[in-house]
Amino acid sequence: MQHFPIFLAIAGRRVIVSGGGEAALAKLRLLLKTEARLCVFASAPAPDIRLWAAEGRLTLTERALAPGDAVSAALFYAANEDEAEDARVTRLAQAEGALTNWVDNLAQSQFITPAIVDRDPVTVAIGTEGAAPVLARAIKADLEARLPAHLGPLARIGKTFRKAVEALPMGRARRDFWSDYYFKTGPEHIVSEGKGIVERGLKTLLADHLSRRAAPGRVALVGAGPGDPELLTLKARRALDEADVVIYDRLVAPEILDLARREAKMIHAGKEGFGPSMSQSDICRLITDHAARGAYVVRLKSGDPTVYGRLDEEIDALEAAGLAWSVIPGITAASAAAAGIGQSLTKRGRNSALRFLTGHDVKGFAEHDWRGLARAGEVAAIYMAKKGARFLQGRLLMHGASADTPVTVVENASRAGGRTLATTLARLPVDIDSAALTGPAILLYGLSPRAAEAALPLLQKDHA
Incomplete structure (x- = not known):
């Protein structure tokens, strides 16, 4: 963000416009809606500017800006539509302490004027930092239609x-x-x-x-989805907008945390496999303590809270404390990863069942029905599997799985910078190590990308 949006108090303060043509008129039509003291310097002002001056809506000086004219001005607009003159008056105004805008010259402007939706005193400002004025106008038109006149x-x-x-x-x-x-x-x-x-x-x-009694606290156990903010459900978005406290996991994307109400208390309660973690009992205590004090708490979990989200433990704690709770499901990483590689998780003639597995649990590497999983055509979405890849490979090969079984590892599914590693069971641990995956990853056992061009950026290994 190169331009920080603020609302500047200009009631009763001098705002100067240098110029009397169309560019000046465009700025003045907007500035006349404010309570600023408007001063125009123009050798040949347009008729509308003369009329506004006659009506007392602005002060007109029919000459070019001179040294001393911009002293004590809050804002200054260079709108002469002449490069040399606009450069001259901008230098003068800056030397005299005014913030300057050179109309249609982003590089030489100290501030920019956004597109504005005016529902005084409600004002919506839309800026694109000069990158897409047409887009700003389109957004303005959309908001004008949405926001009622009253x-x-x-x-x-x-x-x-x-x-x-x-x-x-x-x-x-x-x-x-x-x-x-x-x-x-x-x-x-x-x-x-x-x-x-x-x-x-x-x-x-x-x-x-x-006359109402203080509202009791409540808790929403919310799925944040795999990371793409556009995959967040409307119900989850509304919960974030209303929450007093947001207790979030390590894997929740920053773009989704940005959607929380600005005044909400944000608490990181991350867990990391084989790494530093907040204990589950501490997390439960955080949730219940805040809700017991009357807060609306959003417990925000990556993906879907019902899939490897320790949901039951937190619900048990809430019920033991006598607190109201609800679950807002989210899109789980397996769905996002399968969509990213253009594959279905189930397919007639291939697999009529789908397994969701974890690579490790509270006791370490997790054990599963390896013999059933090793059968040809089986498909599984394996969460938290990067560190346990060699263990998974060994168990599956030991129980008869083919070394050529396709395996796809999707890192940061649905997120910017997501990557896809297409490999086989035989190559799985080696390829994961060489790919140096650092983000959250899910392993799709029994699936390969439909086509490289339909997948996320592909790290297909050349084993020739």
């Missing part, structure tokens, strides 16, 4: 009521009140009755919320 009046009325709402406890109680107001009570009243009814409705709504 959003601004609702926000203005709500602003006058914020002091009264401080009677509610901080946190969930206040958020629940404002959620009721903005998404239910407020829109219903303002559409049908108008501002006066909305204000009276606010008082009734506040009285209702003040």
Whole structure:
């Protein structure tokens, strides 16, 4: 991010525009919506600029900018549409302490003006750092259509009521009140009755919320999916947006953590096979302690919480503490990995059953029905198998599996930078070692990529 988005207070402060043509007009139409003191310097101003000056909406000086003109200005726009003149006035304004924007010259601008959706006092700013103005305009048009016109009046009325709402406890109680107001009570009243009814409705709504008992804590055990934020379910996305506390696993993608409510308390509770880990009893204690204090806790797990997610232990702890809980499933890594290599996990004539296995459990390398798995045509998704690859290979070969059985290892399934290693049972441990896989990986036993061009970047080994 090269440009950090902020909202600058400019009410009553000087904002200068140098130029009087179309570029200046475009900026002034936007700036006239603010409460800034607008000053225009132009030798030949457009008629609209003269009219706005006559109406007292801005101050017009009919000459080029000179030294001293930009002193105490908060913002400065160089909009002369002349490269030499814009370079000159930009240097002057910067020397006098103003933040400068050279219209249509990103490299020489200290700030940029985003595309804006105006529902005063609700403002949405859209920027692409100059990379895609057409995209910014398309997003603006989409948001203009989505955001109702009464959003601004609702926000203005709500602003006058914020002091009264401080009677509610901080946190969930206040958020629940404002959620009721903005998404239910407020829109219903303002559409049908108008501002006066909305204000009276606010008082009734506040009285209702003040009479309520403090909401008990609750816990959602949420699947974050394999890593691609677009594979997150809508229900999981909503839970992240509402959570007071998010307790997350090591493998949850940063892009998904970024979707959590900004004020939420974020707690890392990672586990790593054969590595440093937070104990399960400590994780259960974290979840129950926060929920017992009235928080909405999201326990965020990579993939699907019902697949090797220690779900039962956490549910047992919640029930023992008398806390409400729910499970929000996610897309498991096996599904994402199979999609990435263009294969089905089950196929008529090949395998009518699918096994989900773990490469290791609490006791070490996990034992399974090796004889059944060694039969031709069997397919298994094996989680946490990188370190146990040689153990898996030995057990399967010992029980009659063919050395040529295809095996595909998918690292960072669905994520940017994901990789696919296509190999065989005979080569599995050697190829995993040489590939130096560092991210989370799942092993698809009995499957090979449909085609290299349909898979993730392929690390197909040349064994010639």
